[in-house]
Amino acid sequence: MNSLDKEVHANHSEYEIRKKYLNMTMGDNFAFVIEEDFIPIESSDRYKPLLLGDHFNFGGINLEICVGAGHTLGLVTILLVEERTLLLGDACNPFTFLFDEYSLGVSSNEKTLIELDKLTNGRYDRVYLSHGDGDAPKVMLDSVLAVCEDIKAGRTDDVPFNFMGHTVFIAKKIDETMKRLDGGLGNIVYSKEKVNQ
Known part of the structure; x- marks a missing residue:
């Protein structure tokens, strides 16, 4: 960890x-x-440290620990090198949480994702998330980066959302299955106080 x-x-x-x-x-x-x-x-x-840049051989598959901070400060992503697969976890998904005391703000999260994109671009063909069935299109990272830009530029729908005592906003409107109404993939739930953090 x-x-x-x-x-x-x-x-x-x-x-x-x-x-x-x-x-x-x-x-x-x-x-x-x-x-x-x-x-x-x-x-x-009891956990051993999991640090950015760590490499592990896992049964013949090399795992590279990459940046992912945003949803939490210590969140990492994992590139399965030979499998050409990126495990995004909670770093990017259709409902990325960036609002509580454990998360980065939108601007800092965007910097993390840009760094992740530079590190992994062209090195993966599959993406897995930590929610839903886990499978996601390869462009999920690009989609969440675009939402970061939309939030900073004020191009959001700002749907009010309450989660365990937090009153925050969903950047893009969603249907009852949490899919974006505009057909986009990624989305961010955020606090307006943390946009420029």
Whole structure:
């Protein structure tokens, strides 16, 4: 784990926080969950450091740890070199969160994504995310970069959105399945106070 995410790990490991997230995603089925169903979370101290530029051989596939900070300060992306696959995780997706105390602002996130694009451009053919079925078009990074520019230029729909006590904005209008109405791919949920950060 990147040590910059130790605080996020500690906060999101708390039982009450985990209950809130599970309740939000399970709806009525949450009534069947009991405390014993929750796996105990160990301290982040047990994790080995995951640093930008690290390389790992994983069964004949080389993994390159790349920049990804935005959704959290320690978020990384991973390039599977021989597989020509980029694991974006929460760095870019159809609903990228950039609003809470653990995230960068839109401008800083954009700088991270530009750096990621320079590092990985032409080196991948597939992209995977951490939400939905995980599969995404190769142009997801470009799409989220375009949304960053639209936010900074005031070309957004700014749909109000409430998430666990945060009142923020969805940059581009979406349908009930969270797909953009204008046909675009990436989207950002952001705080107006963090646009230029």
